[in-house]
Amino acid sequence: MTSAAVAVSDVAVSRNGHWLLQEVSFEAAPGEVVGIVGPNGAGKSTLLRVLAGDIHPSRGDAFLLGQTAATLTLRQLALIRGFVGPQTASEVAFLVRKVVAMGRHPYGDEDGEAARQIVDETLQRLDVDGLAHRELRTLSSGEQQRVAIARAVVQDTGVLLLDEPTSTLDLRHQELVMEVLRQLAAEAKSVVAVLHDLNLAAAYADRILLMAGGRVQAFGTPQEVLTSDRLSAAYDRAVEVMRHPFRDCPLVLSAG
Helix, strand or coil: CCCCCEEEEEEEEEEEEEEEEEEEEEEECCCEEEEEEECCCCHHHHHHHHHHHHCCCCCEEECCCCCCCCCHHHHHHHEEEEEEECCCCCCCCCHHHHHHHHHHHCCCCCCCCHHHHHHHHHHHHHCCCCCCEEEEHHHCHHHHHHHHHHHHHHHCCEHHHHHHCCCCCCCCHHHHHHHHHHHHHCCCCCCEEEEHHHHHHHHHEEEEEEECEEEEEEEHHHHHHCHHCCCCHHHHCCEEEEEEECCCCEEEECCC
């Protein structure tokens, strides 16, 4: 048993005779943002779904706040972790405020005063308060993505898992969302996010898990993991890494 908020121990996932993950282990502490990066098909989303309790591993275990994710009920999971999966266009007719308030459902207080306050604060935090009375289906993909993140944030769980939370966002909202994730970590939550933008990962993650071919290639600080040699090998493309001119982190550039 581990005291980490999030822990993966020797996890492997096999589907139809193909190994999607093999021998994956890492931990994330309370107050920490961990970014999972790697090329398409590396197993990043599969790993996040194992953590979320959505996929049961073929071998090994994933733990959330010391409990085995695969053994928890949906309600137990909802009280422990918020999960934001890949976003697709929605035809949901609910108003944005109602959708975000659904994140309070596990507590049974969607319409209570405390719930209304946390919903209002979170709408403002994710810059969707001006959309509160719009139907979700009328929003752009980026707006819908911020609504999905807001819904997970109002769950107020110790662990937040996000799959490509900035994929459809403009530059300003990419930075806003990552700043919110850092704020949540400062509140002693553990945040694990799959990120395709290596420079966002470098700027905002405490530690980075680099994956390729379903295996962990490196796990450590951005400076330790984001090196030219490691990234060039993982992405099968020439990559240059230099010191960021404005931030205390690496800057990743394609050399092609």
